[in-house]
Amino acid sequence: MRYNRLGQSGLVVSRMCFGAGSLGVGETLPGLIKNIDANAATEIVAKAIDAGINFFDTSDKYVDGHSEETLGKALGTKRKDVIVATKCGLPVGPTPNDRGLSAHHIIRSCERSLRRLGTDWVDIYYAHTFDNQTPLEETARAFEYLIQRGMARYVAVSNWPAWMAARMLGIQDKMGYAPAACNQVYYSLVGRDIERELVPMSAATGLGIIVYSALAGGFLSGKYERDKPPPAGTRRATFTMAPKLEMDTAFKVVDTLKELAPKYGVKPGQVALAWTMARPFISSVIFGISRASQLEENLMAADLVLSDEDDKRLDALTAIA
């Protein structure tokens, strides 16, 4: 396993981050079904740590809080040795204050997450999405409260447009608050929008970039075929992630991944993960699994380095115009 600093912070994270959104039994969103119980999770998390992963990502939203609970139990005494990130902001209840980035919701959500995770502190606390109703100053103040009380070591944002993250950094700087350490965003070989604005903004400000769904929800594993329905039991059989893929290009990428994989003795998905991890603007790539065997396969990408020629070939298929 290789490690990076998280943006310009001093925190060191593994280049592969374990996406714990699959831990627990239930639905995160309609059709997005998770089925890893506490026993299976304990084995999976131990394997991830043995492989050098020190970074775990969850949210109060995932599997109605069961992801946090299951991760906390699975980590057990190892919790102190790893970086745990969680999030708030997406709707977690029926009332208007069960969502968003008000000071009320942020502080209450963090208290609840700590209880579910069974820990006194979270290493990175994210705003899971943006909230157009709450002034950024209020969100920044609530984040600083968490830091000052030791409930969070770093604060961060997720799915924020570059301009909004830049405003947040400006407010935090002006107020003498700890800066947002990173923005967690979607990025894959078939979804490279962040290269337009967020990547240059991050280079200028030192904001870290953590990416999720680098397999495009499993599409880049190569298990989906043109003109055939998604195989039963796979993600795309019940849930299509947004933003939607441009299918012609996406299948051309999969064709190339399938061609390259045997050369490196891996599967197509690992080539996609290796390509993503090699982007210099990314601190860590969060990957998801729905069973233990996928963890073992995906870990084969940990030290995989593509040749310059293969890297450029993949890059050219989806380079931003």
Ligand SMILES: NC(=O)c1ccc[n+]([C@@H]2O[C@H](COP(=O)([O-])OP(=O)(O)OC[C@H]3O[C@@H](n4cnc5c(N)ncnc54)[C@H](OP(=O)(O)O)[C@@H]3O)[C@@H](O)[C@H]2O)c1
């Ligand atoms: N901040 C945010 O808004 C946000 C949003 C999404 C995700 N995330 C984070 O990112 C994590 C990962 O997201 P994701 O699950 O969408 O990522 P992903 O890595 O693109 O997709 C994971 C899915 O791909 C399939 N898969 C994984 N490895 C495979 C393999 N070796 N062979 C075949 N299929 C394989 C599995 O689905 P099936 O087996 O079910 O087909 C697995 O559940 C989440 O747990 C969460 O921590 C954050």
